[in-house]
Amino acid sequence: MSKNLKIPATYMRGGTSKGVFFRLADLPVEAQSPGAVRDAILMRVIGSPDPYSKQIDGMGGATSSTSKTVIMSKSTRDDHDVDYLFGQVAIDKPFVDWSGNCGNLSAAVGPFAVHAGLIAKERMVDNGVISVRIWQSNIGKTLVVDVPMRDGEVEESGDFELDGVTFPAAEVPVEFLYPAGAPGSLFPTGNLIDTLEVPEIGSFRASFINAGIPTIFLDASELGYEGTELQDDINNDAEALERFEKIRAYGAIQMGLNQTVEDAQTRQHTPKIAFVSPPESYLSSSGKRVEESEIDVLVRALSMGKLHHAMMGTAAVAIAAAACVPGTIVNLAAGGGERENVVFGHPSGTLKVGAKAHLKPEGWWVEKAIMSRSARILMEGRVHVPSSVLEANEHGES
Structure with missing residues (x-):
């Protein structure tokens, strides 16, 4: 009987989405680089592919809003705090889509960066707001997430209400800088209609x-x-x-x-x-x-x-x-x-x-x-993944 991989992870809500957050350094070495091993582990964490479309044997919630993963690390760029990579896990098919960002979970990226110790000490504040500078690796864009702080910790409680989320929480403003890139790239065909x-x-x-x-x-x-x-x-x-x-x-x-x-x-x-x-x-x-x-x-x-x-x-x-x-x-x-x-x-x-x-x-x-948006930690600990997933992909199996 093979043992489980036990990977540190945090389950978070961001806006109207939920996802499993990882620090890059906490992933198995084989999954710290893009490829089949990383995808296989993330799919198994979420519970995909599932022909029943329920994701019962995983952390996913059987909707596009809850079949999500995030990988984060300290930024390799001097003018950013963290690098953020988003993986949208298909529910009934065997693939992870890395082609875009998740705007809802972007609101949780700032709080997670603080909670996970990814922000430089000189940038931290005990009370007030810290503007977390994020490099969105999927699309090569900059985000700025304003994280409220109280007594050295992320403030999650508040009276901000967001339709689609049951309970009020602290407001987390998110700025998407130059979201369309260079002038002229907003309309890929060059036409408004x-x-x-x-x-x-x-x-x-x-x-x-x-x-x-x-x-x-x-x-x-x-x-x-x-x-x-x-x-x-x-x-x-x-x-x-x-x-x-x-x-x-x-x-x-x-x-x-x-x-x-x-x-x-x-x-x-x-x-x-x-x-x-x-x-x-x-x-x-x-x-x-x-x-x-x-x-x-x-x-x-x-x-x-x-x-x-x-x-x-x-x-x-x-x-x-x-x-x-x-x-x-x-x-x-x-x-x-x-x-x-x-x-x-x-x-x-x-x-x-x-x-x-x-x-x-x-x-x-x-x-x-x-x-x-708003965001909060739902649970943290370790996700268990059968080691057979790693072994199968090391041998090129699907």
Whole structure:
């Protein structure tokens, strides 16, 4: 009988997501570098691949929001505190998608960095706020997370309420600096609105955005939706999910992310697909009524093939950027014109996000996007992984 690997880990909530956090140095040596061994260990930690899609034999929660892993270390860059790598673990398929970031868990990265002793002593404060400078390794971008401190520890308690999270907590502001990269890279096709042709499905107006995470924005009415749909309205419709995935695959090709439709099957994390519509009153998933007057636009987004219960943090960055550029699908649904923030309605409630967008000779440029989340430690200790996982991959087995 083989022994278990016992790996130090912390289970954290960040925004409306949960994930298993590791310090790079705590992983087995064979998993401290990218590759099959690392992926196999993380999949086993989360409980994937699971043909039942329940992840009963792992830490995952059988949704895209809870099938996540984070690896962190002190930064190799002088102007950053930590390096942060995010792995989205597929639920029923054997792969880890490293192609993007998780905006929700980004809020937990700052607190974890403090808790795990990854911040230099001269940067620490006993009381107040420490701005943790983070290098997001997946996408090569800088994040700044403001972590509240009290008596030398991260302050998790507070009265900040986030729709999609049951209990109030301390507010954790997150800044995504230059989320679209250099001027002109915000729109990968160079257009505010494109025509997306999808064989056997139809033709759609689409805004392709590369900020936070590559995202395809569509008009809800062109898909036959109101924009007020909740999870069951979409996720219980197998034909709808299949249609969305096909639209996403062809959109990814048009964005230059994939060369073939088949490529999309191994890149489920990116791009995201979302549909928008003008404000309208609706009942959120908790039964709370969201009034038309409270919001600027309605947005529903899919993650890993299912409608998200709230909103992915990186997609919220894309929403902010798209809303603040006059003439995009999102901006037009929000009433058009120039703006620096937007309040959007999602299945669990509302969220306010902001962005500073500028038109330069090379094209549109986003200086930063801002949102507030919350985070806390749920549990810490050691995750147990059968050593047979390591042995199998050392011998090249799957």
